[in-house]
Amino acid sequence: xxxxxxxxxxxxxxxxxxxxxxxxxxxxxxxxxxxxxxxxxxxxxxxxxxxxxxxxxxxxxxxxxxxxxxxxxxxxxxxxxxxxxxxxxxxxxxxxxxxxxxxxxxxxxxxxxxxxxxxxxxxxxxxxxxxxxxxxxxxxxxxxxxxxxxxxxxxxxxxxxxxxxxxxxxxxxxxxxxxxxxxxxxxxxxxxxx
Ligand SMILES: [Zn+2]
Numbered sequence: 001x002x003x004x005x006x007x008x009x010x011x012x013x014x015x016x017x018x019x020x021x022x023x024x025x026x027x028x029x030x031x032x033x034x035x036x037x038x039x040x041x042x043x044x045x046x047x048x049x050x051x052x053x054x055x056x057x058x059x060x061x062x063x064x065x066x067x068x069x070x071x072x073x074x075x076x077x078x079x080x081x082x083x084x085x086x087x088x089x090x091x092x093x094x095x096x097x098x099x100x101x102x103x104x105x106x107x108x109x110x111x112x113x114x115x116x117x118x119x120x121x122x123x124x125x126x127x128x129x130x131x132x133x134x135x136x137x138x139x140x141x142x143x144x145x146x147x148x149x150x151x152x153x154x155x156x157x158x159x160x161x162x163x164x165x166x167x168x169x170x171x172x173x174x175x176x177x178x179x180x181x182x183x184x185x186x187x188x189x190x191x192x193x194x
Contacts, residue, residue: 003138005146009092011139014079019055019090021076021098026113031093032149033115034140035100037077037158038122038168042066046083046121055080055090075099077117079139085131087139093146103161111161116143116150124170133174137181152179 003013010016025031041050042064050067053059055076059067077099080088091097099117103110118136122128144150157173158166 003142005093005142009094009146011079011087011089011093011142013138014087014089016089017052017056019076019097020057021055021074022091022095025094025096029114030149031114031116031147032151032154033105033111034143034150034155035103035111035115035117035158035161036136036155036169036173037099037117037119038124038128038170038173039080039119040121040123044123044125051080051119051121052088077119079116079118080121081118081132081135081139082121083129083132085129085135087135093143100158100161102165103158105156105161116147120169120173122169122172124167124172127172128169128174133178133181137178137185140182141185152182155182 003011005011039051040046041054043066050059050063054070057074059071061067061071076090076097078089078091078093078097093116096112097117098112100111100115105111108114118139120128120132120136140155158168159170
């Protein structure tokens with residue numbers, strides 16, 4: 001019943017939709033950062049499966065004028081958490097997904113090399129759903145179990161690693177509430193193990 005990240009880097013609680021947009025992490029790199037993002041496609045609209053298709057290079061270009069602008073991009077995240085809290089995984093956490101772009105954290109550049117990227121379906125103006133917080137905390141807790149170097153202070157926003165260039169997950173994301181959920185899911189794990 002308990003969800004986990006297996007040794008190949010796949011999350012047992014996720015729907016798997018493989019993306020071609022990944023490559024190997026640099027040799028010897030330690031995964032020690034989680035970058036949270038927000039995305040909606042078309043911008044401001046939820047549902048429709050466009051994010052999933054975007055990460056698989058299968059956007060339906062005629063579906064919206066904006067899609068022609070982004071069709072040349074080859075990007076991905078390891079995970080997407082939709083409005084209902086459903087988790088989809090596109091890239092193994094052992095591999096390097098293409099989510100952070102030009103980025104820097106703690107004087108280290110190219111955060112894609114050493115981070116896991118989680119996209120939350122959301123926007124700058126709409127609160128994230130409770131289900132998204134719950135599932136994001138559970139996923140982050142399992143990532144911390146798989147990669148113990150990911151301390152609580154190493155779960156950051158895209159806006160923190162690409163300031164001025166990226167806004168997400170943005171002002172709607174309640175970091176305090178998220179961190180207390182993360183601690184709760186840690187306690188639940190402890191009780192399970194006990
Ligand atoms: Zn982002």
